[in-house]
Amino acid sequence: MSNQLRIALWALGAPVSVGLIGLLISAMPLIDSNFFFTWGYYLEVVTTGLLTGVLYSLVALGFVLIFKASGVFNFSQGAMVLFAALFFVGFMDKWGLHPALAFLLTAGVMILLAMLIERVVLRPLVNQPAIILFMATIGITYFLDGLGQTIWGSDVFTLDIGLPKDPMFLMEGTFEGGVMVNQFDIVAAVAAGAMVIVLAFLFQYTRIGRALRAVADDHQAALSVGIPLKTIWAIVWSVAGIVGLVAGVMWGSKLGVQFSLALVALKALPVLILGGFTSVPGAIVGGLIIGAGEKIAEIFFGGYIGGGIEDWFAYMLAMVFLLFRPQGLFGEKIIERV
């Protein structure tokens, strides 16, 4: 199936699916007279879910980048988000720097960190099984968690870069009370969208992108045709670090910068399972499906089974997809020849 056809199918199928699910839910009051449903509210839930999903995607992107380029599941991606956010807020709060300058400096720190990881951790492990590299990333996690807090402390830092936070109401003429959307979520979605476009361009249309994909397929083969493995790894870890920085700024603005920021990685895992570990568009579509799916499940059906279901529902949804597409929605089908 061509890419254009696939995109067209998604573009048409997604809103139709949302509408059909809404129709099914709108019939619920026939079964339960206390069931609350209005189309305005449903749209609000779906929109909120989609916008939240974009934030999940932002975290998932960091995982995808490193997996794509090295076949390693980077356990430390959550720690990198925290590490970057701590430096960003530290440069702003304690050094009094302008947010733009703090962002650039932090990006520099993340690039330096990537080079250090490549030199100290990855280079000695070239050609080792993926599980060894995975274990090494667990070590990196503990190191980054500790180092970030040693330098900047364990307090909760307020991160305010002036993003709007007030709710706004759309379609007030169509639905009673309108559809409430948070302005912050829209800004975050735009930032994440821009990030994806840049990354997609990087992977598809540049020499570095081709080299990255070659390295992901086979370290040794890539080396044998002259691709500089060390440079490629340093680049991909740097990019993942900068993606972590953007995610850290967005999530840090929501939650405050604190240790718990490292736990946002948990929200990215079902997105990765669903979207596929090797696909940038997969991370985006996966995030949107998980975001909207968990919100619909929690709000309309959570009450029937005690509530608080959205976290495990996200994993369950991902598992259901796995049954039909083990490589994820957009993951590469692995063919092993014996």
Add this chain to the structure above:
Amino acid sequence: MSFRKTLTMAALAGVVGAGALAPAPAQAQENGQYMPQMVYRTGPYAPNGIPLANGEGDYLRLLNERDGGINGVPILIEECETAYNTDRGVECYEKMKNGGPTGAAQFSPYSTGITYALIERATADQIPIFSMGYGRADASYGKVFEYVFTAPATYWAGADAAIQYIKAEEGGDLSGKKIALVYHDSAYGKEPIATLEHLAGQEGYNLSLFPVPHPGLEQKSTWLKIGRQVRPDWVIMWGWGVMNQTAIKEAAAVGFPMERFIGNWWAGAEPDVRPAGESAIGYKALQFHGVAHDLKVHQDMKTHLYANGKGLADDESQVGEVLYNRGIVNAVISTEAVRTAMDHFGNKPMTGEQVQWGFENLNLTAERLEALGLTGLMSPLSLSCADHEGGGQARIVQWDGEDWRPASDWIVPNRAGFLSEAYEASAMQYANEKGLTPRDCN
């Protein structure tokens, strides 16, 4: 030398150096009252754990610096890091229970999970567990829980106090009102549900429950439902850590009025409101101690510790913050229990068994609190063999964007009524399950 070898040597040198510089453990010291501290200065809850540990540790150090210890017996202080993990908490207990000349005086686990894990061990070892404002509410019933103390208030008492406050704000009538409980979906978060359901039947309000899965990073579903569908008159929150800041922000995002949003005492400190910025102004919280910065005890901390560079907090301005004060209150109750024991058994290091006697005979009167420089921070307490909660009170405080201000007088939980019966019934159920015979306290 290769790069890798250099790194290895540097790491080795660091480890050896750190070992040489580490302070001598308290066990090595000869004479003194060994008071171990379980702390969590690392991990996801460190922002809350650090001021708690600083407040408790500073008060113990203050007694050493100012008074030469408790009744002249120096306090041997040792910290153990739990990271708020139950397994590490149990490790800390086992490591420290035999410290000092007479073993640990008591343990304050600062975690409901660790408290549950230690109840049977500590009872067997005859060491008091002091779970102040957390842990098992039914442990207030001393006839069954001989070595567990819950003063000055339990979660059940706190839930009752919150409803009393809301009732007063609603003009004395809650019938037909809608109250929502947003809670951490854990044993801790579920603690107030039975009390709130009981009171709903009694007062006629409708209770809606909103569990938030750990850690509570994402709560849009909860607050969409609250703000756009259920629209309760009041929201009570039993939250912890990042869940609190997220809830306050999301409540503001759906336009829920902060004046009608009350967090419990683990959702009412500076780290909970500051990250939410202006959104948090007006937010209320339940406390079992007061809010104050300039009491005599705070002045003494500054004079005897911070002026000499011996204070634990990074900055003197943290002296008097909510969780720092809670650490002080914890240390005051435990050291006064030790002092009560010394007054009875003699001025020497006490065993856990003797400190248990001290807890059960502790009578912190208004005069004693005045002498300790704590008037306004604590309400009087009096514990006994049967009552391990001690009659503590609670109050509502409100965040004004800069500081917490009292928003109510002290509220006395309804212990004479259903709370005592609930404690006894639950404790007796525990006793039956464990095959315990309740003590005779007459």
